[in-house]
Amino acid sequence: MLAIETKQLSKSFWKNNVVKKIDLQVEKGEILGFLGRNGAGKSTFINMLTGIIRPTSGSYALLGKQGPNDAIKKEIGVMPDYSSLYGSMTAIKHLSYLAAVSQKPVTRLRCMEVLKLVGLEEHANKKAAKFSFGMKKKLAIAQAIIHDPQLIFLDEPTSGLDAESVIHIHHLIQHLHEQGKTIFMTSHNLDEVEKICNRIAIMKDGKIKKSGTMDELRAYYQSTITVTVRHSPIQAADKSTIEKWLAKTGTQLEMEASQFTIQVESEQKIAEITRALGTYKIDIYRVDVDEPSLEEIFLEE
Numbered sequence: 486m487l488a489i490e491t492k493q494l495s496k497s498f499w500k501n502n503v504v505k506k507i508d509l510q511v512e513k514g515e516i517l518g519f520l521g522r523n524g525a526g527k528s529t530f531i532n533m534l535t536g537i538i539r540p541t542s543g544s545y546a547l548l549g550k551q552g553p554n555d556a557i558k559k560e561i562g563v564m565p566d567y568s569s570l571y572g573s574m575t576a577i578k579h580l581s582y583l584a585a586v587s588q589k590p591v592t593r594l595r596c597m598e599v600l601k602l603v604g605l606e607e608h609a610n611k612k613a614a615k616f617s618f619g620m621k622k623k624l625a626i627a628q629a630i631i632h633d634p635q636l637i638f639l640d641e642p643t644s645g646l647d648a649e650s651v652i653h654i655h656h657l658i659q660h661l662h663e664q665g666k667t668i669f670m671t672s673h674n675l676d677e678v679e680k681i682c683n684r685i686a687i688m689k690d691g692k693i694k695k696s697g698t699m700d701e702l703r704a705y706y707q708s709t710i711t712v713t714v715r716h717s718p719i720q721a722a723d724k725s726t727i728e729k730w731l732a733k734t735g736t737q738l739e740m741e742a743s744q745f746t747i748q749v750e751s752e753q754k755i756a757e758i759t760r761a762l763g764t765y766k767i768d769i770y771r772v773d774v775d776e777p778s779l780e781e782i783f784l785e786e
């Protein structure tokens with residue numbers, strides 16, 4: 486089942502076409518990383534899905550229901566802008582208030598459970614005005630998940646957090662994923678997206694330039710994998726045959742006495758190489774793989 490499906494979804498502000506006929510599908514249970522440079526149109530796209538602004542044209546469905554639709558609101562969690570928190574309200578009050586607005590009232594126990602999930606359990610009764618930036622951010626994440634929604638939109642969930650909090654939030658996202666929730670998250674941290682997202686969509690100038698898994702993106706951008714293999718000595722009689730075979734299997738081959746480096750186009754080739762060395766009774770001590778990062782792929786766009 487699709488958690489999100491947009492068809493030709495578009496938004497213009499006056500004559501400025503900010504989101505241009507986007508067709509995007511997100512499967513239920515996926516963590517989608519939504520990337521794009523500043524001004525690419527990400528927030529505008531998300532704001533249409535979360536019902537904050539109306540599309541100029543096109544359509545979208547969330548969890549199988551056409552939007553905008555009040556009935557799906559309770560199944561959707563949106564991380565509010567941290568600046569929209571009420572200074573005089575405690576953390577726990579924020580959560581019970583927001584859950585009531587989402588038409589899914591929650592118990593105090595549930596509020597405490599969620600505050601624990603985001604690492605704020607010790608600050609449940611503290612007013613938001615006394616919160617640091619990172620604490621506000623965590624409270625905003627708590628607000629997105631308090632009513633146990635199926636589809637969760639997280640806008641830059643970890644930006645500005647300290648390293649320990651980032652790890653904590655990554656675990657939380659993984660935990661939500663294991664519960665079968667769909668997560669649509671934006672981030673400017675490409676390492677983070679590469680690490681925790683199942684699929685990635687790259688937006689540029691109001692269009693989705695490419696979407697897919699990391700492997701699909703690598704294949705699309707025809708990026709190669711650099712492999713370094715450390716091995717036992719090669720028999721002098723086999724050396725030339727092996728070298729010729731490797732040169733056909735990949736590119737940029739550099740051979741030394743006990744290791745070689747080669748560029749290959751897929752993981753399958755790595756398996757072929759290790760199998761082939763085995764037939765010559767060569768032991769493999771170590772295989773180091775250097776794949777292009779999402780950052781390198783992103784910068785190609």
Ligand SMILES: Nc1ncnc2c1ncn2[C@@H]1O[C@H](COP(=O)(O)OP(=O)(O)OP(=O)(O)O)[C@@H](O)[C@H]1O
Pocket residue numbers: 498501503521522523524525526527528529530
């Ligand atoms: N309400 C609005 N009225 C007019 N123009 C707008 C409005 N909202 C967004 N825009 C314009 O749409 C473009 C895309 O903005 P948007 O905030 O969607 O980008 P973004 O990808 O989320 O950027 P960032 O990563 O900086 O948050 C920008 O040029 C912005 O000025």
